[in-house]
Amino acid sequence: MASVPPPVSPPTPPLFLETARLRLRDCAEADLDRLLALDNDPGVKRFIDGGVPVAPESFRAETLPRLLGRGFWAAEERATGEWLGWFELRPLNAEAGWQVVELGYRLHRAVWGRGYATEGARALVGKAFTELGTERVTANTMAVNTGSRRVMEKAGLTFVRTYFEDWPEAIEGSEQGDVEYALTREEWLRTVGD
Template sequence: MTRHGPLNEFCWMDLKTRDPSGTAAFFSSVLGWDFAVDENDWRKAVSFSAGDHRIGGVSDLARPVYPPGTPAHIAYYLAVDDVDHRTAVAAANGAQVLVPPFDAGDQGRIATLIDPVGAAVSLWRPSGFAGWPVSPPDGAGAVPHHAVLACEDPERARHFYAAVTGAPPARAAFLEASTATAPQWELVLAVGDPDGVAARARDHGGEFVTTAEGLKRLRSPEGLAFRVRTPEAAPAFLETDRLVLRPFTEADAPGLLALDNDPEVMRYLNGGRPTTAEAIRERTLQRLLHDHPCTGTRGFWAAEERATGTFLGWFELRPVDDHDRTVVELGYRLNRASWGRGYATEGARALVDKGFTDLGAERVTANTMAVNAGSRRVMEKAGLTFLRAYTEEWPDAIEGSEHGEVEYELTRAVWEERRA
C-alpha cells in the first residue's frame, strides 16, 4: 500500500521560475507531469502530479516577494514533526534561518534555512497535505526516488540533518564533491524510458546529458535540473536491510574510477597510487565481470545503498579455484562516504550466509595486511576467525607491508554450529 507523509523525509518541491507556463509545458511534454491550479491551496497556486500523486508546485519569481535577480531554482521541503522546534535545533547546529516559521494557510507550517554546508532547505510540518508518496506505485512515471546533497563535507551535512531530525533522511545521499557554487539539494527521478526522456528534452529545448562521472541529468531550458535514475540492467544478486548487491555493468566504470583513486581507500592495496580510466576499463572491470563456471555466478558485486541507489563500492565472494566451489574468498571495497556505518559488516555477513546456503561453499577465507585493523574487524564481525600470519613478495612495497599478511576463515561446520 502506498503511504504518504513520512517524517524526516523530503516530501515536496517547488519549481521557482520566471516562465511558469514554459516550465509547465516543458516538464509536461518531457516527463508527463500534469500541471493544474490547485483548488485546495490557499493561494490557488499551480501544482503538478506524477500519475495520481501531487509531487510539487510552481512559483512565479516575478512576484514581489522574490528579490530582483533571483535565479530559477527548485526548493525542496523536508517533513518534520515540529517546525518551530526543529528550526531552533537547526540554528543551534549552525544553520542560518532565512524565513522563520510561518503558517502556509491550512497546508502546514514552513521555515527555510541554509544548512552549515551552504545548501538551502525548507522544513515543513504537513497539515492539509502530507506530500508525495513514499513508495510510488508500479508504472508511475518520473517519480521522486531520493534526494542528493553533493558538497565538500558530506559528513558535516549528514551529522547536521541527524541532529535536526533525529536521523539523516533515509532516502537521501550525502556525497563528496567540489562545487564552484553553493551546494544544493537535487532530486533523483526514477524514469522507465530514459531514451524517450532524452529525445523529448532535446525536442523541447532542454538537455539530457551524461556527465564524465556517469551521472544522468535532465535540464530545462531555464536551467531547472534533476538527476535521473534509470532501470537496472540486471536483477539484484542479494539484498539486505540497507544494501543491494548486483552484477557490475560497463556503466559502473566512473564509480570504480572514483573508488580506486581515493588514496585512503587504496592505502592498504597499492599505497594510494592513482589508477587510470583505461586501467579500470581494460583490467578492473573485466575482472569484475568474470563469471565462475563452478557457481554459475559472478564473484564481484556492485554495492548500492538500498534507499537511494547510491554506488558504494563492491563486495567479493568468489571461488579461489574457478572449478571448485567449496573454498571461496570474501572481500570488500567501499568508498569513504560509507565508512563507519556498518555497511561492510552487513554485506559481508549476508554474503557468508549466502555462500553456505546457496553456493555450496565449505570454507570462506579472507586476507588483508596485518596492519589493516579496520578490515580485520569486519572479518571478525562477519564470523571469521584468525587462521595464520604470513608474508608474500610485493612488486612494490607499501607502508605496512613489512608486517606481513593475515588470513581469516570460517568453515561450514563452525557456521552451522553457531546457527544451531
Template sequence: MEFLKEGRVTYVFLETERLRLRAFTEADVEDLVALDGDPEVMRFLTGGAPTPPDTIRTRTLPRLLHDHPGLGTRGYWAAEEKSTGTFLGWFEFRPLDDTTPTVVELGYRLNKAAWGRGYATEGSRALIAKGFTDLGVERVTANTMTVNHRSRRVMEKSGLTYLRTFHTNWPDPIEGSEQGEVEYELTRAAWRRHRRETP
C-alpha cells in the same frame, strides 16, 4: 531478481536491510574510477596510488564481469545503498578454483562515505549466509595486511577467525607490508554451529 538502472536491466544478487548487491555493468566505470582514485581507499592496496582509468576499463571491469562456472554466479557485486541507489563500492565472493564453489574468498572495497556505518559487515554476513545455504560453499577465506585493523575487525564481526600470518613478495612495498598479511577463515560447519548456539 532484476531491476532497471539507467535504462539497463541489472541482476540483483541479494539484498539486505540497507544494501543491494547487483551485477556490474559497463556503466559503472566512472564510479570505479572514483573509488580506486581515493588515496585512503587504496592505502592498504597500493600505498594510496590511484588505479589509472584505462586500467579500470581494460583490466578491473572485465574481472568484475567474469562469471565463475563452478559457483554459478559472478564473483564481484556492486554495492548500493538500497534506499537511494548510491554506489558504495563492491563486495567479492569469488571461488579460488573457478570450477568449484568449495572455497571462496571474501573481500570488500567501499568508499569513505560508507566507512563506519556497518555496511562492510552487513554485506559480508549476507554473502556468507548465501554461500553456505545456497551456493555449496564449504569454506570462506579472507586476507588483508596485518596493519589493516579496520578490515580485520570486519572479518571478525562477520564470523571469520584468524588463521595465520604470512609474508608475500610485494613488487612495490608499501608502509606496513613488512609486517605481512593475515588470513581469516570460516567453515560451513563452524557457521552452522555458531547459529545453533546464538539465541
C-alpha cells in the same frame, strides 16, 4: 512529423542479494566511472597498493573485466539507491566452483563506520553456506588493516595465519605481513544454532 521514441534505459543488472540496508547486484559497464573513482581514492586503496592512482585506460583494460566477471557485486543503499562500492564473493578455483570462496569488500570512505561492510559480509557468508554449497570462506588483508580485520571477525571469520608475500612495491605496514581469516560451513552452522 515523426515522433521520437523515449530514451531507452540500460537494463538493470541482476540482483544477487538484499539485506536490511543493502542491495548487491552484478557490476556493470555503467558503473565504470564509480569503480574508477573508488580505485583512485588513496585512502580506500592504502592497504592494497599504497593508494597509487590508476590510469583510466589501465583500469578499463585490466581491472574492469575482473569486476564484471564472476563474484563481484556492486553495493547500493536500498533506501536511496546510492552507490556505495563493491563486495566480492568469488570462487578461488574455477574448477572447484563455490566450494572455497574469497570474501572481499571496497566501499567509499564516506560510508565507513556505518556497518555496511559487516552487514554485506555477513549476508554473503550466509548465502555462501545456505545457497551456494560453499564449504569454506576465506579473506585476506594486510596485518595492519585493523578496520578490515574487524569486519572479517564480525562476519564470523577467525584468524588463520600471518604470511609474507614478495610485492613489487613495499607499502607502509607491509613489513608486518598479510593475514588470512577463514570460516568453514561446520563452524558457521555452530554459530547459527547459538
